[in-house]
Amino acid sequence: MKEKRKYMEGLVQEECLIFERSRDGKRAFSLPKSDVPRKEPSQILPNEMLRDEIKDFPEVSEVDVVRHFTRLSTWNYGVDTGFYPLGSCTMKYNPKVNENLSRLPGFALAHPYQGDKLSQGALRMMYELAKFLAEIGGMAGVTLAPAAGAHGELTGTAVIRAYHTKNGNPRTKIIVPDSAHGTNPATTSTCGYTPIEVKSNEHGCTDAYAVAEVMTDDVAGIMITNPNTLGIFEENIAEIAKIVHAKGGLVYCDGANLNAVMGVARFGDMGVDVMHYNLHKTFSTPHGGGGPGAGPVGVASKLTPFLPIPTIEKGPDGYYLNEDRPDSIGRVISFYGNFGVMLKAYCWIRSMGPEGIRAASENAVLSANYIRASLRKHFDVPYDRLCKHECVFSDAKQSAHGVTTMDIAKRLMDYGMHPPTNYFPLIVHHAIMVEPTESEDKAAIDRYIEAMIAIAEEAASDPDLVKGAPTKTKLSRLDEVQAARNPILNWKKEE
Numbered sequence: 338m339k340e341k342r343k344y345m346e347g348l349v350q351e352e353c354l355i356f357e358r359s360r361d362g363k364r365a366f367s368l369p370k371s372d373v374p375r376k377e378p379s380q381i382l383p384n385e386m387l388r389d390e391i392k393d394f395p396e397v398s399e400v401d402v403v404r405h406f407t408r409l410s411t412w413n414y415g416v417d418t419g420f421y422p423l424g425s426c427t428m429k430y431n432p433k434v435n436e437n438l439s440r441l442p443g444f445a446l447a448h449p450y451q452g453d454k455l456s457q458g459a460l461r462m463m464y465e466l467a468k469f470l471a472e473i474g475g476m477a478g479v480t481l482a483p484a485a486g487a488h489g490e491l492t493g494t495a496v497i498r499a500y501h502t503k504n505g506n507p508r509t510k511i512i513v514p515d516s517a518h519g520t521n522p523a524t525t526s527t528c529g530y531t532p533i534e535v536k537s538n539e540h541g542c543t544d545a546y547a548v549a550e551v552m553t554d555d556v557a558g559i560m561i562t563n564p565n566t567l568g569i570f571e572e573n574i575a576e577i578a579k580i581v582h583a584k585g586g587l588v589y590c591d592g593a594n595l596n597a598v599m600g601v602a603r604f605g606d607m608g609v610d611v612m613h614y615n616l617h618k619t620f621s622t623p624h625g626g627g628g629p630g631a632g633p634v635g636v637a638s639k640l641t642p643f644l645p646i647p648t649i650e651k652g653p654d655g656y657y658l659n660e661d662r663p664d665s666i667g668r669v670i671s672f673y674g675n676f677g678v679m680l681k682a683y684c685w686i687r688s689m690g691p692e693g694i695r696a697a698s699e700n701a702v703l704s705a706n707y708i709r710a711s712l713r714k715h716f717d718v719p720y721d722r723l724c725k726h727e728c729v730f731s732d733a734k735q736s737a738h739g740v741t742t743m744d745i746a747k748r749l750m751d752y753g754m755h756p757p758t759n760y761f762p763l764i765v766h767h768a769i770m771v772e773p774t775e776s777e778d779k780a781a782i783d784r785y786i787e788a789m790i791a792i793a794e795e796a797a798s799d800p801d802l803v804k805g806a807p808t809k810t811k812l813s814r815l816d817e818v819q820a821a822r823n824p825i826l827n828w829k830k831e832e
């Protein structure tokens with residue numbers, strides 16, 4: 338080791354790699370001396386069940402392990418530690434009671450093979466959740482199976498393909514506006530369709546004429562994100578739906594941003610045929626950290642026969658999983674999806690009620706507009722109009738002083754806040770995308786606004802300060818390009 342790292346510096350805890358703590362012979366347990374003859378593992382177990390020695394496996398005590406991981410956990414920034422305004426992600430605070438309910442033993446210990454008869458409570462919950470989501474989206478049927486938003490898109494687009502195929506021709510293209518989420522064109526390609534891009538107009542909306550120009554008999558439909566990645570409601574959606582339907586196409590609406598409209602407006606009423614919901618954004622499952630999610634898909638009545646199997650249905654003998662569906666696109670996940678995530682969504686919807694759900698949307702939208710209006714004098718707002726749950730700025734004013742979106746984001750860390758989404762959406766040059774959500778109170782939002790104004794002032798008076806940020810974090814600015822291109826994933830003992 339060249340230089341030994343400090344374990345502590347005041348009460349700001351540093352942490353070395355667990356490998357660096359290793360001392361030969363240290364163990365996390367101690368057992369009494371054995372009173373039976375010792376046998377080697379190879380004398381007891383077949384050879385193929387034995388693993389090789391793990392080279393350089395750290396030898397540490399129990400307290401070493403506990404302190405190591407506990408310290409590392411305090412380095413994490415999460416919604417439980419502070420404001421997390423990551424646009425397009427809905428990083429809201431979710432009530433812990435829903436976590437507790439989803440871990441009740443009757444649910445947590447249920448086994449997918451225990452059969453319908455012993456799963457009536459679980460099936461009823463899923464049946465009712467699908468109904469609630471259908472009601473919120475204005476859809477005829479909902480599958481809970483997909484495990485994420487992008488997985489929902491794949492499922493929904495497969496449904497579109499199955500519908501057109503059944504009608505004699507799957508068609509070859511899908512229209513995707515430039516304000517759609519990046520997963521939309523990726524999904525259309527994955528499903529064998531060629532995405533056709535249409536440009537947004539000067540109001541940040543998809544233009545109905547632009548859609549009409551490219552909508553032909555060979556276009557399977559349109560995939561539109563609403564509210565779009567500018568945080569703006571696609572106000573021409575009903576008209577666009579008419580244009581697409583007139584040529585036999587279908588309308589897919591990416592509803593990952595439902596936090597802006599639920600309880601207020603329903604996609605089904607706007608002519609949308611397929612949509613997905615992100616339970617891990619809107620419906621009480623924390624987003625990020627790689628945990629399980631769920632991306633249920635809602636469809637109009639003409640598409641329900643194509644939904645994946647199994648569907649959850651109610652018959653004279655109770656609730657059951659139905660696999661006997663000849664037009665279904667088939668299975669998209671093992672069993673029926675991420676049950677714990679569904680349960681949290683169910684609890685959240687039941688505890689919020691229709692008024693609470695509407696209030697959540699309204700507060701999310703109010704907060705975003707409050708931020709936009711408070712910062713518009715200090716930051717460029719490319720589409721300065723009423724937004725939905727998020728607002729988009731750029732660094733156009735600060736770049737005159739050489740300060741970029743990246744610098745602003747880094748400087749926010751010195752003010753103790755997670756940066757917003759950067760450089761997305763792509764249609765705004767050097768975008769700064771802020772989504773406060775409904776779970777922050779006015780004081781927290783005011784602190785954010787004050788920090789942003791302070792940074793705008795620093796950018797003009799002392800640009801080097803902003804460009805040198807962060808200075809109050811454990812490490813200052815890292816080389817993110819190198820970290821992405823040449824990550825060091827393996828620790829090797831230095832000679």
Ligand SMILES: *Cc1c(COP(=O)(O)O)cnc(C)c1O
Nearest residue numbers: 425485486487518520562591593
């Ligand atoms: C987050 C998001 C997605 C993707 O959802 P995942 O669960 O991450 O796959 C798709 N579309 C929009 C608009 C989103 O915000």
